[in-house]
Amino acid sequence: MAGPISLPLYEKLPQKNTVQRVLDVTIFVLLLTLLAYRILSLKSNGFSWFFALLCESWFTFVWVVILSSKWNPVVYRTYPERLLFWIDELPPVDMFVTTADPTLEPPIITVNTVLSLLAFDYPANKLACYVSDDGCSPLTFYALLEASKFAKLWVPFCKKYGIHTRAPFRYFYDEEESPHDNSTEFIREYTKMKDEYEVLRRKIEDATEKSIPCDLSSEEFVAFSDIERRNHPSIIKVILENKEGLVDGLPHLIYVSREKCPKYPHHYKAGALNVLTRVSGAMTNAPFILNVDCDMYANNSQIVFHAMCLLLGCKKGQDFAFAQSPQIFYDGLKDDPLGNQLVATQKYIGEGISGLQGPYYSGTGCFHRRKVLYGLWPDGCMETGGRSPNCVAGKLTDEGLRQSFGHSREFSKTVERILSGLSGKADCPYDLSSSAEAANQVADCGYECGTSWGTKIGWIYGSTSEDVLTGLKIHARGWRSAECKPDPPAFLGCAPSGGPASLTQQKRWVTGLLEILFSKNNPFIATLTAKLQFRQCLAYMYILSWGLRWIPELCYIALPAYCIIANSHFLPKVEEPAFLILAALFAIYNLHSLLEYCRIGLSIRTWWNNQRMGRIITMTAWFFGFLNVILKLLGLFEAVFEVTQKNQSSASGDDNHKDAGRFTFNESPIFVPATTLVLVHLVAMVKALLNLTHGRHESRIGEVICNVWVLLCFLPFLKGLFKKGKYGIPSSTICKSAALAAVFVHLCERVSIA
Ligand SMILES: O=c1ccn([C@@H]2O[C@H](COP(=O)(O)OP(=O)(O)O[C@H]3O[C@H](CO)[C@@H](O)[C@H](O)[C@H]3O)[C@@H](O)[C@H]2O)c(=O)[nH]1
Ligand SMILES: [Mn+2]
Secondary structure, three states, rough: OOOOOOOOOOOOOOOOOOOHHHHHHHHHHHHHHHHHHHHHHOOOOOOHHHHHHHHHHHHHHHHHHHHHHOOEEEEEEHHHHHHHHHHHOOOOOEEEEEOOOHHHHHHHHHHHHHHHHHHOOHHHHEEEEEEEOOOOOOHHHHHHHHHHHHHHHHHHHHHHOOOOOOOOOHHHHHHHOOOOEEEEEEEEEEEHHHHHHHHHHHHHHHHHHHHHHHOOOOOOOOOHHHOOOOOOOOEEEEEEEEOOOOOOOOEEEEEEEEEEEOOOOOOOHHHHHHHHHHHHHHHOOOEEEEEEOOEEEEEOOOOHHHHHHHHHHHOOOOOOOEEOOOOEEEEOOOOOOOOOOOOOHHHHHHHHOOOOOOOOOOOOOOEEEEHHHHHEEEOOOOOOOOOOOEOOOOOOHHHHHHHHHOOOOHHHHHHHHHHHOOOOOOOOOOOHHHHHHHHHOOOOOOOOOOEOOOOOEOOOOOOOHHHHHHHHHHHHHHOOOEOOOOOOOOOEOOOOHHHHHHEEEHHHHHHHHHHHHHHOOOHHHHHOOOOOOHHHHHHHHHHHHHHHHHHHHHHHHHHHHHHHHHHOOOOOOOOOOOOEEEEEEEEHHHHHHHHHHHHHOOOOHHHHHHHHHHHHHHHHHHHHHHHHHHHHHHHOOOOOOOOOOOOOOHHOOOOOOOOOOOOOOOOOHHHHHHHHHHHHHHHHHHHHHHHHOOOOOOOHHHHHHHHHHHHHHHHHHHHHHOOOOOHHOOHHHHHHHHHHHHHHHHHHHHHHHH
């Protein structure tokens, strides 16, 4: 972009991290020393020694991955005010919201997200909001219809008074966000707005309680009558249309429920987003796309400007493929008891990867370049058919277009514009109805057959972590990405509450991540055969290896119990100098990670909760994610996308938070491995105490410390053994675990006799 003043739109600021680097390297050196010591003393020790060596080698590998990923942290500072010079030239943005289930994802949440997007500080004639409803629910449609009426009051109100939080449920119920203006005019409008929102909320609530939310025979809803959720034609409805192209009007709002048919796989969220990509292509065809989950409302009304600074501000040829905002959660429980707020991880790993090829795509809160989603390489070549048979000097032939993008002529024309670098439609389409037919056609469930959608174009299929996979494919083509982290935070979402929900989410992630690791999209292959940088590959390994980490961790956690019961050892004796290596490792590692938490203002409790949940999640969710993938590889299981229950507490204004954050259990087998470990360690502890009273305190101190540490980490399980109801482990789980524990203890004793 050329402008009156050529000030940069963003700055890349490397972060200082000397202390962190020194500690990271110290830990690495200690790990190497430990490995060397193990190898040298292998002969004179038993097989537990060898097992420990294997585990510690893995830990060292993980440490290298972490070290490399965190080494060069970078943040980008954006200057949105500098874009104001070009306000008329700013590109349009299509905004996607996905929702899938009106019970797990209450429509009032989706409505709030949509309202926050419609109220962006960005020329309204350059915005269009597409809502994908995989639930095909008249309730969701009704909620959006009502919300669009409310939006006509809400958006002007927000813009007039410069309201910060533009999701009404947060604005009206957040203490800090109460009226900031004392004029009688403002107070009057504020009260009116609050009442209007209350009416909207009631209407949606009432509709939710009825079995049929609205009169399905009325013209607007007739499309929803007599349909099945998994078997219905597509429904596309323009709810709001900015026909005059008013800068300060309301953006377009379009409801899309793609065609579903049991015969065709629908590919969950990735499938939904690909349909939105095509429908929006046919209708508004903006060169940039923002996608958010239904529970991620926009918390910074300037975010489009911030993102555009990153996406427009690069020198030619160094463009970012996408600008990702970190996932931050509202109403997070104090001290992160479930370890799912990921603040520290996102800070250190996030900023670290920003210094490499750029952050992972994390599925929501991300601005994409449409042409990148269409498979373009940074050098202008296409991803289709090898790298270029159909690509004549950077342009696809008509035949190539049809093969890759599907048979719709109208849609192909819009693709051509995007790929040739023209922005958007030729004549800004203020009349969406003219493209209705094409939009319907590209939302058909058979449309993708034989095309490159989901393999080379759009969101990539084959993993329940479609986000990481899609981002990986983009990085593999050599694109870079940027982290967009303005203040206040760009988007806020809700994290699952309760043990089981949180673990189900983690299990789905890990299943998806392993699906990537065990496929041809593995990052090492991408480094060897495409343009994924080596350290970016390691950074991907950081998350892709989550699902493997339970193997060495399980062994390492079992070792101290085994050693105590079988009278063996896997650690050097206290009086041996080598014990110091382990003691130092343990102390420095924990202090270092504690320091990392404190440095960004997190509490010691948060640190401990995260350490503890780290162990628990590995032994439960990641373990089962791994099993899922093995079953899938054996063809015995198909991974499904289990939608996370969204919490409605702040949407409805009640505050039922007393016991939130206490770990809860259910009948799921996911709790068996951790329960077994706890039982085994209890036996070990008793054995250790008995040894002590018999005066046999041989130097097993190291093993005993480990034993206590493990029990501390799994304290929620230890307590769960003695509690009833959802805070207690179900007795069936305890029985299964006890049986497994008995087998283990028996085996240990057999070994010790032999
Ligand atoms: O068939 C489906 C299933 C899900 N979704 C949508 O996908 C989004 C994410 O689902 P959610 O249950 O909230 O999953 P989370 O675990 O919270 O999502 C995280 O992990 C996902 C990958 O597993 C990413 O896609 C998300 O962006 C990321 O926030 C929601 O908007 C859903 O409505 C669909 O549109 N269709
Ligand atoms: Mn979510």
